[in-house]
Amino acid sequence: MHSASQDRAPIYEALQKYKAMRIVPFDVPGHKQGRGNPELREFLGERCLSVDVNAMKPLDNLGHPVSVIKEAEELAADAFDAYHAFFMVNGTTSAVQAMIMSVCKQGDKIIMPRNVHKSAINALIISGAIPVYVNPGVNNALGIPLGMSISEVKKAMEQHPDAKAIFINNPTYYGICSDLKTITELAHQKGMFVLADEAHGTHFYFGENQPLNAMAAGADMAAVSMHKTGGSLSQSSFLLIGSRLNIGHVRQIINLTQTTSASYLLLSSLDISRRNLALDGKNIFAKVTSLANYGRDEINKIGGYYAFSKELINGDSIFDFDTTKLVVHTRDIGLAGVEVYDILRDNYDIQIEFGDIGNILAIISVGDRALALERLVSSLSEIKRLYMRDKTGMFDHEYITPDVGMAPQRAFYSEQHSLPIRKSAGQISGEFVMAYPPGIPILAPGERITEEIIDYIVYAKSKGSFLTGTEDMFIENIRVVGE
Structure with missing residues (x-):
């Protein structure tokens, strides 16, 4: 049960106090509480611009919190029943990347389903970690990838006992959940960390009769998109931490890439939303x-x-x-x-x-x-x-099992040349192709391009899917590995 303190919102309260003090700003941001940009003030409102402020003593500092942000983190950890909670202002993308980069160094293996969000594979490109993909089953009637089956997870763990971590989508974009508790127990027996991408699972922590959330399952870290279903502003998110991790180390990893000018609009929206949901x-x-x-x-x-x-x-x-x-x-x-x-x-x-x-x-x-x-x-x-029309000739599946030819980092940074996508079969891709949303790659760097994948890309384009990822903005050409 939450303690009575859940009705506090320390960051929001500190901003209210700051506003009441009518401070004269000789600091950044340069719009000076909106006075320097009347059109923006007109569009977003004076109240909004007056609290778009810089980290200063009374408002604490996200990179090194010692007062109101620290207190807000403690309240969030309590609300989510986590050991610690970090406020994230670079989106859940940066929370996913912080999870992977906190436990994997270059060359370390991480077990993950292939239908992960692009941000997880980007973390491999940045860190040099090596993916061990557990292919999700596919429901062919619906054409959707499923969760991770326990037998597939066990097989991956037996074949790669040196893997540092396992990464789980909970839930998938389509609402499908894996057996998080069993997977977590298996991973911990093998000394692996458990990382959960809960971008679409904020409500698992607060609703009744919801699927099990990652912290309750004993996971080590979870990335939670508060902005998706929890009511906070776009780009704001929580990174939840279990007790087996070094909080100071995780903060250093976050600070490698997170902005040093954290938006107080995003921070206060997380604070207020956490209070509402708690x-x-x-x-x-x-x-x-x-x-x-x-x-x-x-x-x-x-x-x-x-x-x-x-x-x-x-x-x-x-x-x-x-x-x-x-x-x-x-x-x-x-x-x-x-x-x-x-x-x-x-x-x-x-x-x-x-x-x-x-x-x-x-x-x-x-x-x-x-x-x-x-x-x-x-x-x-x-x-x-x-x-309504006849359904013959329609593609029946959304997920194609990838053939990984090389590590994502190596492929991404290797010598590459460009080819028309229709002529690229057999080559190793140097870049991503994905439909956005949901941002799950059809092809990722290091994977072999097949006729089936090319057919899928051509079909998705013809149906009007918004494809992204290639250097070529028209998705006609693809960069492949090799001179």
Whole structure:
């Protein structure tokens, strides 16, 4: 149970006090509480610009917290039931990178599922750690990658007993959870650290009847995107730490890349959101879950769509399911998810999180209302009526097992030349190709390019997926390893 102190928000309180003191600023930022940039002040508001301030004694310093930020970190650790919590202002990307770089040096192995976010593979490029991929199973009917099966994890650990850590997505973008507790116990028996990417799992810490969160499972570190489902500003995040790590060392790793001009707008938004969720998270996420369940039931009544849920659970590669995720399989109405995504935005003014080859995902969170969900449901019903077509010839899977030819760092920094993607089969990729969102690579540096991957890239482009990652902004050419 949280201590009574959860109703405090030290950073927010310190900013209120600073504002009341009417300080004359001869420090940065140069807009001087908005006076130097009237258009920005008009756009964002005077209240916002007046607290966009520099680290100063009364407001503490994120890189070396000794007062209000330190207190806010302690409250966050208490709320998440972690040993320590770091406030992150470079996004969950920097939290993921800090996790990997805290436990892996150059040449160290790390076990991870291949459907990780790009930020995890970027951490390998920066640190020189070597990935040992556990290929997730695939549900071919839905075309989605699953969680990590225990037998695959055991196999990877037996083949690579020298691995330093295991990295787990909890949940995946599609709401699928692995058996975090069993994997954590196996890893700890082998002396490996357990790192969890909980970018999409903030609510696991505060809602009732949610899948197990990483700290409760005994993981060593977890990256939690407070901004995704917890209500804080974009780019703000928490890095949670278990008791087996050296906090000072992790802080040094964070400070290698995190800005020394931390935004107090981001910091205070984390502080306030943590307080809200600690005090009222149960009610908030009960409402979110019931809204998502309502949406799922109504969409499944339309026919043709399939909004999946806990019925997928198999006790292993789908150990649990996050019912706040409204994921809808669209292929049976003859439309790729990304096509439904585009129609919703262009014709119905509805912006969902993403569409891939076979599915769409609507994020339901602390700010949603029933009326908006009714509008989504009725729009999907109309889209089926107007656009449904024969589904033959549609791609049926979202995940292709990679063939890793060399370490990501070596491939990324090697001599490379550019080739048309259609002519690159057999080569080793020097760069990423991915659909964003979700930002899970189709190809990563060091992986062999196959005809299947090329077909997938061409198909995804033709359906309107937003592909990114290559130096060539048009994704026509790819840099491959070799002179």
